[in-house]
């Protein structure tokens with residue numbers, strides 16, 4: 168097996184590998200300065216547009232996960248406070264790793280905020296459950312350094 172570096176190509180005339188640099192956008196060979204990354208300004212701006220767009224899409228999808236979590240919490244917590252099994256949230260598509268904020272009580276209970284709703288994990292007789300509450304005014308006070 169021959170492993171060819173992506174920046175090299177085989178020159179059949181000389182029988183050697185030669186360094187070829189490719190435009191990061193269109194993959195055409197580059198012939199300019201050694202630090203050249205794109206053939207021209209069009210390829211540079213197209214590349215940066217796509218990369219920024221990718222970042223924007225990542226932010227949008229994370230935001231939509233938190234929005235969806237909030238909708239699920241709201242659906243389940245219509246009385247302002249409730250305890251449900253984790254499996255119920257799982258079945259509704261809840262994503263526990265996505266939330267908009269965090270609050271830790273003096274006793275060390277961690278509340279994860281999804282905008283104006285909050286949940287905290289708990290065990291009842293070995294069963295994973297979730298306490299859901301409306302976000303409380305004091306839940307905005309969070310100091311990460313108090314845990315360092």
Ligand SMILES: [Zn+2]
Pocket residue numbers: 190191192193194195205206207210
């Ligand atoms: Zn190009």
